[in-house]
Amino acid sequence: MYLIVLIELPTLLFLIVLYATSEDKQELAIALGVVLGTMALLLLFVLNLKLETRIDSESVAFRYAPFIRKWRKYPKEQIKSITVIKYSPIADYGGWGIKGNKTTKAYSVIGEDGLLMDVGEKKKIMIGTMKSKELSDFLQNWIEE
Incomplete structure (x- = not known):
């Protein structure tokens, strides 16, 4: 999100300065509107990203809106091991989002x-x-059940 803001703000400031110093205001007004609209849509998209996880006595389920709308469910019997970890998003998985291989x-x-x-x-x-922390405490009891 910070990366998006760091890219969007200088671009927006550049277009505003260009608009103020330009003689052809109509063309730049259209360009400014298109860029502003694109930036707003991108920001709205990022703000709507949502990763939800549900753990009950029978399974672990998650969804990652807007990419994965239906709950992906893994029954407790299918899970061989489950732990809470600290990881480096960039070094371990190549960043945030949906990452991985087979x-x-x-x-x-x-x-x-x-x-x-x-x-x-x-x-x-x-x-x-x-x-x-809450997940670690919960999983200790969940595994024993």
Whole structure:
């Protein structure tokens, strides 16, 4: 999000200065409107990213709106191991968002804490979390059940 703001603000300031010093105001007004509209849509898109996780007695489920709208569910029996980890988004997974390959998938929005699940068939899933302490406490009881 900070990267978007760091790119958008100088571009916007440049266009405003160009508009103020230009003789052809109509063309630049259209360009300014298009750039402003694109920036607003991009900012709105980023603000609507949402990673939700649900853990109940039977399964772990998550969705990553707007990319994954339906809940992806993993039954407790399918999960071979589950732990709360600290990770480096850029070094471990190549950044935030939906990352990975055939064996490892990562879903993260912000932060460096995550829930790492081994779901069998050489497949691991990492889901970012902002509540690592609560999740660690919950998982101790969840695994024992």
